[in-house]
Amino acid sequence: MLTRLDRYLLREVAQTSVAVTGVLLVVLLSNQLARVLGQAAQSGFPGSVVLTLIGLTTLQQLTVLVPIGLFLGIVLALGRLYHESEMTAMAACGVGPVSIYRPILIFALVVVALLTALSFRVVPIAGMRAQEIRIEALRTAQFGALEAGRFRSFAGGDAVFYAEKVQRNGQLEGVFVQRRVEDRLEIAVAERAEQRGAGQAEQVFVLFDGRRYEGVPGRNEWRVVEFQEHGIPVRMPEYRAKKERRELRPTAALLGSAEGPDRAELAWRIAVPTMAAVLTLLAVPLAKLRPRQGRFARIGVAVLAYFIYSNLVATVRVWIEKDASGGAFGMWWVHLLPIALAVWLLWRDERPGPLWRRARAGT
Numbered sequence: 266m267l268t269r270l271d272r273y274l275l276r277e278v279a280q281t282s283v284a285v286t287g288v289l290l291v292v293l294l295s296n297q298l299a300r301v302l303g304q305a306a307q308s309g310f311p312g313s314v315v316l317t318l319i320g321l322t323t324l325q326q327l328t329v330l331v332p333i334g335l336f337l338g339i340v341l342a343l344g345r346l347y348h349e350s351e352m353t354a355m356a357a358c359g360v361g362p363v364s365i366y367r368p369i370l371i372f373a374l375v376v377v378a379l380l381t382a383l384s385f386r387v388v389p390i391a392g393m394r395a396q397e398i399r400i401e402a403l404r405t406a407q408f409g410a411l412e413a414g415r416f417r418s419f420a421g422g423d424a425v426f427y428a429e430k431v432q433r434n435g436q437l438e439g440v441f442v443q444r445r446v447e448d449r450l451e452i453a454v455a456e457r458a459e460q461r462g463a464g465q466a467e468q469v470f471v472l473f474d475g476r477r478y479e480g481v482p483g484r485n486e487w488r489v490v491e492f493q494e495h496g497i498p499v500r501m502p503e504y505r506a507k508k509e510r511r512e513l514r515p516t517a518a519l520l521g522s523a524e525g526p527d528r529a530e531l532a533w534r535i536a537v538p539t540m541a542a543v544l545t546l547l548a549v550p551l552a553k554l555r556p557r558q559g560r561f562a563r564i565g566v567a568v569l570a571y572f573i574y575s576n577l578v579a580t581v582r583v584w585i586e587k588d589a590s591g592g593a594f595g596m597w598w599v600h601l602l603p604i605a606l607a608v609w610l611l612w613r614d615e616r617p618g619p620l621w622r623r624a625r626a627g628t
Contacts, residue, residue: 275372277345278343281341285334301315314398318398318399321398333544336567336571339552340548347558369545377542427440437458450480453497477492511526514530519534543574547606
């Protein structure tokens with residue numbers, strides 16, 4: 266049963282953490298929006314694909330934003346309470362570290378559970394889906410509907426299409442098609458045409474009531490063929506991922522693998538919720554302010570601590586991936602360092618002053 270003090274601390278920490286995470290998310294979304302819009306403008310993605318990609322990539326970045334948002338949220342919330350002497354009043358009433366940790370750990374457990382679901386299941390699925398959407402959008406944009414009065418080249422420049430008019434039903438009028446097959450050149454003109462199989466690997470342009478010219482440039486031997494209906498197939502390149510991305514593999518596949526990259530990816534997925542729990546333990550003693558210190562006095566120290574911690578995790582991840590000697594012990598020892606720092610800070614707060622000074626005061 267939560268006391269009124271527990272609910273108060275829980276509300277302060279939760280609101281501040283959500284606010285910090287929201288600010289970080291807005292900054293990330295601005296960068297993501299610029300990158301995705303640039304890719305969409307270059308490749309011709311539709312608007313619906315852009316929004317979907319932004320949503321999926323945001324899900325992937327939450328595993329990085331939520332731990333730092335939780336950490337800074339706790340430091341800011343407790344920093345305000347220290348600055349306004351509320352923590353001093355609580356201590357005078359007998360409120361100790363255990364009473365402060367209890368509501369914060371309840372909120373942290375919810376965050377850790379969310380990060381576990383994101384890291385182990387949601388993020389790999391979202392990454393795979395985002396990759397599939399990009400490939401499908403590239404394929405569709407490569408051979409999308411033609412625009413009137415504009416030349417478009419496909420299949421690496423081997424095929425060029427032009428239409429004077431494009432009807433609402435998609436039918437083309439005044440069509441010109443040029444296609445190169447090895448050293449031969451085929452040119453076809455037709456009164457009308459229609460496009461079939463848009464978005465598929467094999468596209469077909471069906472021309473009606475036209476004429477086709479075939480020959481080798483520079484030679485006088487050309488063949489002219491009149492037709493009522495003529496299909497021109499165009500084989501589009503298949504878009505695939507350049508290489509297998511480990512972060513997209515299911516967690517079950519990583520568990521049974523002995524390869525360094527798979528073990529590094531699994532260690533990272535475990536590290537995401539573990540970092541949130543460890544940072545929660547460190548945030549409480551780190552947020553303590555001395556008299557007359559400003560509310561934000563500990564933010565710089567907190568950012569530095571997170572920077573060192575996250576970079577150590579990233580370094581050990583690379584060691585594990587490359588089977589280096591530094592990764593032989595795994596990543597657990599990295600998490601023990603901030604835990605040891607948190608324990609030392611709590612011990613120092615409970616027993617202030619150097620040992621020699623306390624011994625001298627006892628005599």
